[in-house]
Amino acid sequence: FSLRFTLSMLHKSAYVVYWSVLSLAKTMALLLQPFMSLKKLGRVFCTQISAQSSSRLTHTINLPSQLGQPVQIVAVPGLSDSDFRNAIESSLFKHWLKNIQTETGMLSNGATSLKQVLIQGVDMFGKRVGFLKFRADVIDKETGNKVPGIVFARGPAVAVLILLESEGKTYAVLTEQVRVPVGRLILELPAGMLDDDKGDFVGTAVREVEEEIGISLNVNDMVDLTAFLDPSTGCRVFPSPGGCDEEISLFLYRGHVGKEIITQLQGKETGLREHGELIKVHVVPYDKLWHMTADAKALMAIALYEMAKRGGLMPPPRSSSAEFSCH
Amino acid sequence: MSSESSSQLSHTINLPSQLGEPVHIVAAPGISDYEFRNAIESSLFEQWLKNIQTEAGILANGAMSLRQVLIQGVDMFGKRVGFLKFKADVIDKETGKKVPGIVFARGPAVAVLILLDSDGETFAVLTEQARVPVGRLILELPAGMLDDDKGDFVGTAVREVEEETGIRLNLDHMVDLTAFLDPSTGCRVFPSPGGCDEEISLFLYRGHVGKEIITQLQGKEMGLHERGELIKVHVVPYERLWRMTADAKALMAIALYEMAKREGLLPPPRASPEARQAKSISTYVSIP
Numbered sequence: 001f002s003l004r005f006t007l008s009m010l011h012k013s014a015y016v017v018y019w020s021v022l023s024l025a026k027t028m029a030l031l032l033q034p035f036m037s038l039k040k041l042g043r044v045f046c047t048q049i050s051a052q053s054s055s056r057l058t059h060t061i062n063l064p065s066q067l068g069q070p071v072q073i074v075a076v077p078g079l080s081d082s083d084f085r086n087a088i089e090s091s092l093f094k095h096w097l098k099n100i101q102t103e104t105g106m107l108s109n110g111a112t113s114l115k116q117v118l119i120q121g122v123d124m125f126g127k128r129v130g131f132l133k134f135r136a137d138v139i140d141k142e143t144g145n146k147v148p149g150i151v152f153a154r155g156p157a158v159a160v161l162i163l164l165e166s167e168g169k170t171y172a173v174l175t176e177q178v179r180v181p182v183g184r185l186i187l188e189l190p191a192g193m194l195d196d197d198k199g200d201f202v203g204t205a206v207r208e209v210e211e212e213i214g215i216s217l218n219v220n221d222m223v224d225l226t227a228f229l230d231p232s233t234g235c236r237v238f239p240s241p242g243g244c245d246e247e248i249s250l251f252l253y254r255g256h257v258g259k260e261i262i263t264q265l266q267g268k269e270t271g272l273r274e275h276g277e278l279i280k281v282h283v284v285p286y287d288k289l290w291h292m293t294a295d296a297k298a299l300m301a302i303a304l305y306e307m308a309k310r311g312g313l314m315p316p317p318r319s320s321s322a323e324f325s326c327h
Numbered sequence: 328m329s330s331e332s333s334s335q336l337s338h339t340i341n342l343p344s345q346l347g348e349p350v351h352i353v354a355a356p357g358i359s360d361y362e363f364r365n366a367i368e369s370s371l372f373e374q375w376l377k378n379i380q381t382e383a384g385i386l387a388n389g390a391m392s393l394r395q396v397l398i399q400g401v402d403m404f405g406k407r408v409g410f411l412k413f414k415a416d417v418i419d420k421e422t423g424k425k426v427p428g429i430v431f432a433r434g435p436a437v438a439v440l441i442l443l444d445s446d447g448e449t450f451a452v453l454t455e456q457a458r459v460p461v462g463r464l465i466l467e468l469p470a471g472m473l474d475d476d477k478g479d480f481v482g483t484a485v486r487e488v489e490e491e492t493g494i495r496l497n498l499d500h501m502v503d504l505t506a507f508l509d510p511s512t513g514c515r516v517f518p519s520p521g522g523c524d525e526e527i528s529l530f531l532y533r534g535h536v537g538k539e540i541i542t543q544l545q546g547k548e549m550g551l552h553e554r555g556e557l558i559k560v561h562v563v564p565y566e567r568l569w570r571m572t573a574d575a576k577a578l579m580a581i582a583l584y585e586m587a588k589r590e591g592l593l594p595p596p597r598a599s600p601e602a603r604q605a606k607s608i609s610t611y612v613s614i615p
Binding site: 076078079102104105106112123130136140143145147148151178179181182185186188228239242243245246247290291292295302 | 355356357358375378379381383384385391399400402409410412414415417419422424426427428429430431432433457458459460461462463464465466467470507508509511512513514515516517518519520521522523524525526557569570571572573574575578579581582583585586
């Protein structure tokens with residue numbers, strides 16, 4: 001009996017050790033490697049990208065936040081091989097996977113589980129994944145119910161509330177462009193998507209303002225409005241969290257200019273024509289801004305600016321005039 | 328409507344705004360006949376076509392032309408089209424350039440900034456739920472999408488607040504904050520106009536409640552469980568709201584409320600506003 005018992009225990013122990021080593025190795029591999037090399041790992045650890053003949057592309061990943069509960073990534077019918085690969089290797093998708101696993105992420109407290117992701121569509125901007133659409137099957141463990149999981153992923157963006165003081169009056173500088181999704185021209189804060197992974201919000205903001213407005217802002221004069229948010233919020237704002245991954249950093253720029261700059265800016269047409277951006281510049285008295293725009297970015301910036309000002313949290317404006325080139 | 332054998336489904340429409348320039352609607356590979364039909368017949372798509380042809384719409388001044396729409400994806404919520412994704416080829420006639428035209432269509436929505444005064448302190452009532460797109464729990468204004476075509480923003484707002492927080496608001500005490508916007512804006516706010524058709528009406532509700540209501544509301548778990556809505560109610564002192572939420576709806580409502588208040592545009596709060604707690608939660612409470 002004792003021999004059998006010992007053998008049985010050894011067998012179990014060996015299995016436990018084997019499984020632990022395997023899991024540990026998988027975890028280490030996941031932590032050390034980008035997801036795209038899971039394909040190579042797959043041959044060793046049995047995670048697979050399989051393209052079953054005439055049926056759907058699939059891929060399996062293991063997330064550190066839910067070991068033992070692999071996630072299936074599948075493609076809708078009609079999605080090409082290259083679109084599928086581009087989707088799962090995109091920084092948009094990786095960023096979303098990262099978000100759900102942070103301390104404040106959905107998987108953090110173990111109450112929900114990600115079972116599957118269905119890649120529905122990929123919009124390439126040249127060689128880069130511009131937009132991604134997918135459906136994540138997230139289950140609430142307690143009720144077994146699925147949480148609504150359709151995602152339109154476009155990544156982070158930045159916008160600037162530019163306030164120029166001229167002869168005692170304060171003006172806001174806005175863009176006006178055709179926005180096909182809302183089907184009309186709208187006045188908005190100058191803004192842009194972060195085109196790469198570097199996460200340089202301020203740099204992107206300065207660049208977008210230059211492209212869209214034609215003025216070069218000094219990085220040092222930018223105040224991060226979203227930094228006033230409580231850290232528990234993540235310090236970015238979410239325009240449409242029920243359907244879109246978008247998170248925005250909002251900046252404030254304050255400068256003094258001569259009257260001729262205001263006149264020059266009004267009605268300028270700028271924008272990167274090659275991108276199809278046909279942008280007109282508008283200058284609006286700041287005290288009218290709140291009811292002249294339907295743009296969420298503008299209204300959010302006003303809220304943060306006004307409340308921060310009221311709470312004495314705004315740093316004093318930097319001295320003297322805005323040294324910017326206006327071309 | 329033509330469906331050529333083994334190739335793309337397509338459909339042609341003629342818009343009053345550009346007679347003589349028909350618009351081709353085509354389907355991406357993998358879109359079924361059923362999805363295609365639902366897409367082009369959906370109120371989401373019809374509303375977008377209507378939007379582009381209004382006085383303020385992109386076709387209004389003849390500078391732009393809609394050539395084609397590619398239906399990329401259809402998400403059915405039961406029998407209804409919930410979300411639509413399409414790519415519209417809109418050309419600027421002067422330059423011949425295409426304007427960025429990818430659209431995630433979800434239709435209009437409404438949200439409410441609920442301010443409850445208790446013992447001289449003002450509290451805002453928020454929802455907290457897991458939002459898969461941003462991958463985390465977030466504090467938001469109670470809100471909901473308009474489920475039908477009737478365009479009843481206030482009614483939807485009252486219903487959503489009751490489902491999500493258990494509070495029954497009086498329709499008459501709702502102040503339309505987005506109505507303060509200049510008519511040229513369309514009097515709705517756009518959360519993400521570069522990619523999404525969403526337009527939101529924001530309402531303000533102001534009421535007085537006893538302290539026990541505040542306590543009861545805090546931490547309540549609500550939501551339509553069948554829809555997977557697992558919503559917790561939070562009550563936050565209003566003066567702290569602006570820092571405690573990353574939700575665009577909340578920040579926009581604060582902007583409109585504060586600026587309208589500053590300019591004396593808000594109607595005075597109604598004399599005896601009533602916010603009753605829904606029967607299913609606890610006893611009826613009539614709030615003086």
